[in-house]
Amino acid sequence: MRRFDLALPDSLESCLQALATAPDAKLVAGGTDLLPQMKIGVVKPRTIVDISALPELKVLQTDEGGNLHVGAAVPAHTLEMHTPTATNFTALAESAGVVGSFQVRNLATLGGNLANAAPSADMAPPLLALEADLLIAGKNGRRRVPISDFFLGVRRTQLAADDVLVEIIIPAPAPGSGGTYIRHTPRRELDIAVVGVASQVTVRDGTCVKARIALGAVAPVPLRATAAEARLENQAVTPQLIEEAAELAVSAASPISDQRGSADYRRHLVRVLTRRTLATALERATGPGARPTTGDLP
Ligand SMILES: Cc1cc2nc3c(=O)[nH]c(=O)nc-3n(C[C@H](O)[C@H](O)[C@H](O)COP(=O)(O)OP(=O)(O)OC[C@H]3O[C@@H](n4cnc5c(N)ncnc54)[C@H](O)[C@@H]3O)c2cc1C
DSSP, rough: OOOOOOEESSSSSHHHHHHOTTTOOOOEETTTHHHHHTTTTTTSSEEEETTTTTTSOOOOEEOOOOOOEEEETTTTHHHHHHHHHHHHSHHHHHHTSSOOHHHHHHHOOOHHHHHHTTTTTHHHHHHHHHTTTEEETTTTEEEEEEGGGGGETTTTEEEOOOOOEEEEEOOOOOOOOEEEEEESSSSSOOOOOOOOEEEEEEETTTEEEEEEEEEEEESSSEOHHHHHHHHHTTTTTOOHHHHHHHHHHHHOOOOOOOTBOOOHHHHHHHHHHHHHHHHHHHHHSSTTTOOSSSSSOO
């Protein structure tokens, strides 16, 4: 690996200054994407700015409205074990729990997963389904970007080279909501998703009033299956309707064939995983284990 300078800012301000003075600098949080890329020479930064200990990026709390604030440098393992996340933002906690191995999850951050922008990034589909916003700091101040606008292509995002993703803000799901994330990998661990699907639904008086379905690893960017969502909304959901939504989700996917699976196999997985995630999300929204998602959070 090439030699590099290491900057260890102690505040977001000094981090932004470090980026301004070293134009080819790269941020590092857990390093689980960046260091392998440096080892094979895909990126060759002269300066690395370590953000893993910046207090502003380590926030993990719910506010009075029940919205979840996750600092970009919060590791997947912390998210997976965080009770309010597991209870009210279950799809996100589940996705954090499947990243890499135990060792990887101790380092791998939510911000790094999003900023790296791999189509298979596991924590992206749940955040799309939960309609998260991303707080980004740059030389012109701060801006809030809906996650649906964040991804621009494979490894391309709204982040400029001197931007820092600071926080991910996830609105509290309404009462009667449930969600889940399921991915398919040939191996149980240390493998990336061939397809990943997150579903999040809200049910009121037996009617699905809101449905969000997000797909990973089936297009250059993680994306919502909006036609499938529309098919479910304002309906009493039946197995037949779930089948129709799963079919519509397939039409949102534009998968490639590679060594991990053919495009046809990926379309099949979208159908199966959409069906399964919807069934689980509906059960969580309405079943005996369903919990109100506003008010006192644990
Ligand atoms: C063995 C192994 C298994 C893995 N398995 C999975 C898996 O199952 N699922 C999965 O989704 N991923 C997996 N990954 C990929 C990786 O672990 C995740 O994407 C992880 O979340 C990246 O976070 P990080 O903190 O390590 O990012 P880093 O490597 O530190 O950074 C990644 C990129 O994001 C940029 N960046 C980081 N933080 C910020 C920020 N706050 N603002 C702006 N830019 C930022 C960096 O400059 C860099 O370009 C695996 C990696 C390894 C090595």
